[in-house]
Amino acid sequence: MSLDAKIPEGPIDKKWINHKNNIRLVNPANKRSIDIIVVGTGLAGGSAAASLAEMGYNVKAFCFQDSPRRAHSIAAQGGINAAKNYQNDGDSTYRLFYDTVKGGDYRSREANVYRLAEVSANIIDQCVAQGVPFAREYGGMLDNRSFGGVQVSRTFYAKGQTGQQLLLGAYSAMSRQIGKGKIKMYNRHEMLDLVMVGGKARGIIARNLETGEIERHSAHAVVIASGGYGNVFFLSTNAMGSNVTASWKIHKKGAYFANPCYTQIHPTCIPVSGDHQSKLTLMSESLRNDGRIWVPKKKEDAEAIRAGKLKPTQLAEEDRDYYLERRYPAFGNLVPRDVASRAAKERCDAGFGVNATGEAVYLDFAAAIQRYGKEAALVHGHDANDKELVTKLGKEAIKAKYGNLFQMYEKIVAQNPYETPMMIYPAVHYTMGGIWVDYNLMTTIPGCYAAGEANFSDHGANRLGASALMQGLADGYFVLPYTIGDYLADDIRTGEISTDLPEFAEAEKEVKDRLSFFINNKGTHSVDHFHKRLGKVMWDKVGMARNAQGLTEAIAEIRQIRDEFWKDVRVPGELNEFNQELEKAGRVADFLELAELFAKDALQREESCGGHFREESQTEEGEAKRDDENFTYVAAWEYTGDPGEAKLHKEELNYENIELKQRSYK
Amino acid sequence: MDLTLKIWRQKNAQAKGKMETYPVKDISEDMSFLEMLDVLNEQLINDGKEPVAFDHDCREGICGMCSLYINGQAHGPDREITTCQLHMRSFKNGDTIVIEPWRAAAFPVIKDLVTDRSAFDRIMNAGGFVSVNTSGNTIDANSIPIPKHDADKAFDAATCIGCGACVASCKNASAMLFTSAKVSQLALLPQGKVEAHERVMNMVHQMDEEGFGNCTNTGACEVECPKGISLENIARMNREYLSASLVSE
Numbered sequence: 001m002s003l004d005a006k007i008p009e010g011p012i013d014k015k016w017i018n019h020k021n022n023i024r025l026v027n028p029a030n031k032r033s034i035d036i037i038v039v040g041t042g043l044a045g046g047s048a049a050a051s052l053a054e055m056g057y058n059v060k061a062f063c064f065q066d067s068p069r070r071a072h073s074i075a076a077q078g079g080i081n082a083a084k085n086y087q088n089d090g091d092s093t094y095r096l097f098y099d100t101v102k103g104g105d106y107r108s109r110e111a112n113v114y115r116l117a118e119v120s121a122n123i124i125d126q127c128v129a130q131g132v133p134f135a136r137e138y139g140g141m142l143d144n145r146s147f148g149g150v151q152v153s154r155t156f157y158a159k160g161q162t163g164q165q166l167l168l169g170a171y172s173a174m175s176r177q178i179g180k181g182k183i184k185m186y187n188r189h190e191m192l193d194l195v196m197v198g199g200k201a202r203g204i205i206a207r208n209l210e211t212g213e214i215e216r217h218s219a220h221a222v223v224i225a226s227g228g229y230g231n232v233f234f235l236s237t238n239a240m241g242s243n244v245t246a247s248w249k250i251h252k253k254g255a256y257f258a259n260p261c262y263t264q265i266h267p268t269c270i271p272v273s274g275d276h277q278s279k280l281t282l283m284s285e286s287l288r289n290d291g292r293i294w295v296p297k298k299k300e301d302a303e304a305i306r307a308g309k310l311k312p313t314q315l316a317e318e319d320r321d322y323y324l325e326r327r328y329p330a331f332g333n334l335v336p337r338d339v340a341s342r343a344a345k346e347r348c349d350a351g352f353g354v355n356a357t358g359e360a361v362y363l364d365f366a367a368a369i370q371r372y373g374k375e376a377a378l379v380h381g382h383d384a385n386d387k388e389l390v391t392k393l394g395k396e397a398i399k400a401k402y403g404n405l406f407q408m409y410e411k412i413v414a415q416n417p418y419e420t421p422m423m424i425y426p427a428v429h430y431t432m433g434g435i436w437v438d439y440n441l442m443t444t445i446p447g448c449y450a451a452g453e454a455n456f457s458d459h460g461a462n463r464l465g466a467s468a469l470m471q472g473l474a475d476g477y478f479v480l481p482y483t484i485g486d487y488l489a490d491d492i493r494t495g496e497i498s499t500d501l502p503e504f505a506e507a508e509k510e511v512k513d514r515l516s517f518f519i520n521n522k523g524t525h526s527v528d529h530f531h532k533r534l535g536k537v538m539w540d541k542v543g544m545a546r547n548a549q550g551l552t553e554a555i556a557e558i559r560q561i562r563d564e565f566w567k568d569v570r571v572p573g574e575l576n577e578f579n580q581e582l583e584k585a586g587r588v589a590d591f592l593e594l595a596e597l598f599a600k601d602a603l604q605r606e607e608s609c610g611g612h613f614r615e616e617s618q619t620e621e622g623e624a625k626r627d628d629e630n631f632t633y634v635a636a637w638e639y640t641g642d643p644g645e646a647k648l649h650k651e652e653l654n655y656e657n658i659e660l661k662q663r664s665y666k
Numbered sequence: 667m668d669l670t671l672k673i674w675r676q677k678n679a680q681a682k683g684k685m686e687t688y689p690v691k692d693i694s695e696d697m698s699f700l701e702m703l704d705v706l707n708e709q710l711i712n713d714g715k716e717p718v719a720f721d722h723d724c725r726e727g728i729c730g731m732c733s734l735y736i737n738g739q740a741h742g743p744d745r746e747i748t749t750c751q752l753h754m755r756s757f758k759n760g761d762t763i764v765i766e767p768w769r770a771a772a773f774p775v776i777k778d779l780v781t782d783r784s785a786f787d788r789i790m791n792a793g794g795f796v797s798v799n800t801s802g803n804t805i806d807a808n809s810i811p812i813p814k815h816d817a818d819k820a821f822d823a824a825t826c827i828g829c830g831a832c833v834a835s836c837k838n839a840s841a842m843l844f845t846s847a848k849v850s851q852l853a854l855l856p857q858g859k860v861e862a863h864e865r866v867m868n869m870v871h872q873m874d875e876e877g878f879g880n881c882t883n884t885g886a887c888e889v890e891c892p893k894g895i896s897l898e899n900i901a902r903m904n905r906e907y908l909s910a911s912l913v914s915e
């Protein structure tokens with residue numbers, strides 16, 4: 001099958017509007033006889049489910065948590081971008097489009113990104129109308145902050161809980177439709193397979209996690225909004241339950257998986273403390289607005305700090321290396337994430353890292369405290385030279401902006417970040433790769449759509465901060481509700497899809513067989529044992545820096561772990577009960593397959609771009625070097641029975657509005 | 667450190683549960699409480715026993731999934747944090763730790779430490795929203811300025827994570843703090859005013875239907891709430907309810 005992205009004709013700023021005007025609609029009466037399944041209730045799934053139900057479709061929504069409000073989107077901290085230009089700093093749709101394409105290192109589809117920038121402003125209007133309490137200025141207007149990789153302030157936020165507030169907005173819209181019976185909500189349900197009838201997506205098999213029952217659900221279209229797969233690394237900032245299963249199942253049924261190796265390693269996370277670690281905690285990138293990143297200039301100081309003999313606050317200004325400000329004067333501490341992460345790794349690998357492990361750098365607020373303190377003192381007519389007062393006022397200002405993040409840090413690390421610099425280190429955070437979709441967000445399976453982090457869409461090889469929330473809500477509120485009608489217009493006379501069809505029975509049997517296998521295997525090691533081993537291989541060889549030899553080894557090691565897993569995994573408990581180990585077993589089994597495709601994709605992409613850094617492809621200064629001539633494409637993989645044998649399809653990327661340049665933040 | 671854990675085990679909603687005792691060894695003080703339970707579970711699995719079921723997801727205090735009644739306190743001894751943010755440095759070598767699920771008639775046990783909190787969702791479905799459709803044609807976000815003070819107060823109420831600690835800590839198992847947080851958030855914002863009366867009536871009605879107890883102002887909920895949701899919200903909801911009842915009569 002050849003890949004057709006279905007990008008509409010016309011100039012870039014007219015494509016979406018023309019497309020909306022030309023696609024087919026389903027009239028309100030007919031919508032009532034059409035069912036749509038939405039897997040996932042995060043920003044993408046929640047907003048899609050609510051909008052589709054408002055339009056009149058019958059929606060069945062699924063999540064594995066005990067409430068739609070707990071989807072992983074809830075954890076997003078820093079903010080959401082929108083080209084509102086409220087700050088009058090020269091922002092525009094075009095600039096947001098440009099920044100996103102450039103930030104993504106020229107590996108995303110222009111038309112999709114333009115549409116994203118175009119609908120971004122509507123998102124803010126919509127959320128405010130729903131009662132989302134964004135941060136405001138004293139005049140009552142919405143406040144903004146800046147994120148990495150851009151030179152304007154376009155990020156809307158609600159303290160450090162932006163994702164929570166946006167998700168609760170989408171959840172409230174869903175609640176309204178659940179109350180009306182237009183959404184049937186299935187909490188504590190996990191989709192375990194896609195059912196295809198006549199080549200179209202027509203339903204899913206799900207496990208009721210409370211009772212263990214296997215259920216058949218049918219629909220005229222299926223939307224996958226199941227989030228990202230960063231947990232393939234075991235340790236990541238994702239929630240414990242985040243997984244690839246829904247995406248992987250549709251991949252095995254025919255949906256191409258695009259750019260699996262594009263992973264975002266976030267520069268500001270709390271460093272690993274020991275082997276017991278179950279997850280990593282992000283410290284929002286918004287902190288880089290005010291925090292300055294540094295390591296000691298001299299190795300002996302770094303060694304003394306690691307040994308606990310020296311405190312960072314004792315180090316004089318001239319003995320500190322603010323390496324981002326030094327290397328990238330134009331963007332300083334606000335370079336994009338991939339650049340900041342690699343720079344931290346470079347310093348730590350060179351022996352300048354701090355913390356007992358040597359795998360951490362400082363994020364220092366001392367200067368910001370003084371700056372804000374002085375400002376507050378002046379505004380309130382106090383003495384701006386009163387050091388104690390200034391420090392006190394400064395700390396208050398920082399607390400108002402980042403209070404919950406500082407509290408979170410202190411709880412985990414047991415150090416007070418108002419007094420001593422925070423320690424941070426990069427961690428796996430987001431996956432730009434995902435299910436390949438066309439302009440309409442349809443996968444290569446007719447009637448199967450993917451939205452939010454689950455699709456590969458708009459971020460190219462690196463996502464800019466505050467753009468995932470924007471994309472999830474754009475997909476769910478403003479894109480999918482239009483584009484899905486074009487497909488469903490053919491289904492107005494289909495009538496309900498029967499779950500007695502043999503296709504349902506077959507898919508159900510496969511699911512049941514696999515679950516029984518786990519319970520009956522009675523091996524010797526827990527699911528986590530294998531997951532941790534997989535994570536280590538991924539981090540060491542498929543992580544922040546990759547090379548051909550390491551990737552080849554990784555592929556062999558992943559296959560080895562996968563074989564052992566199937567022979568030796570131990571899953572206690574029973575099938576027909578609440579069984580968390582059984583849930584994990586299925587997810588890790590899928591991670592073990594995805595991991596191989598991930599490494600294979602990284603191996604074929606012999607260039608560096610965005611979050612994907614191939615050591616073989618770098619400039620003399622150690623910056624990522626793209627190879628536009630050979631790699632300006634989306635790698636979309638077709639499943640052929642074994643992840644190692646997946647077939648590569650290339651969607652060539654054409655840049656008509658933006659000139660391809662080597663990215664520079666200097 | 668070495669600890670003795672006493673944990674509520676219950677096979678399913680119908681089964682009778684009981685406390686079981688488990689020793690754990692070599693727990694580091696840098697571990698989170700849930701990581702300590704991970705260690706126990708790994709040990710149980712290796713010994714051929716069933717691990718302890720407990721709810722969790724984000725492990726950073728925001729999803730509201732984790733619960734646990736630890737030594738008689740919802741989310742354990744520390745203040746303004748969830749169980750997943752509790753670290754073992756709050757305990758010392760030799761301690762005995764008693765771990766139970768939320769106890770409330772409206773939150774039946776599903777298994778071990780996992781309870782069914784879907785009653786909260788049903789309260790939200792009854793009115794926890796502003797009735798506005800997604801159209802892309804709503805008015806510009808800045809066309810209604812909202813005083814920072816109101817926006818901040820609405821935000822504070824909106825930070826409720828729906829964990830249920832307030833219900834678990836209340837001797838009446840009342841859901842007033844949870845319900846009032848949502849009612850307050852929307853009552854404080856101009857967008858929520860239009861439906862304010864209907865909302866509070868419907869949500870309070872549903873709360874009663876679910877079998878939550880009455881509020882007798884003991885204030886235990888506010889003390890145990892990991893997000894510091896204030897009792898002020900309950901007072902605001904009572905005022906809203908009163909004025910709505912007057913109008914509807």
Ligand SMILES: Cc1cc2nc3c(=O)[nH]c(=O)nc-3n(C[C@H](O)[C@H](O)[C@H](O)COP(=O)(O)OP(=O)(O)OC[C@H]3O[C@@H](n4cnc5c(N)ncnc54)[C@H](O)[C@@H]3O)c2cc1C
Nearest residue numbers: 040041042043044064073078079191227452453466468469
């Ligand atoms: C700590 C953190 C902070 C972040 N901060 C920001 C930020 O400030 N700004 C920003 O723009 N982005 C941020 N991000 C990224 C952003 O939060 C996510 O990319 C985004 O929320 C993903 O939304 P989603 O709707 O695609 O998926 P999710 O929110 O992950 O939702 C997935 C849903 O799918 C369900 N699900 C999954 N599998 C199944 C299955 N098999 N069966 C049934 N249901 C299933 C889950 O239950 C859940 O409801 C952050 C991410 C993290 C980890």
Ligand code: SF4
Nearest residue numbers: 826827829830832891
């Ligand atoms: S009010 Fe507090 S304790 Fe109650 S559900 Fe909300 S966050 Fe939890």
Ligand code: FES
Nearest residue numbers: 723725730732750
């Ligand atoms: S696990 Fe999410 S709040 Fe504790």
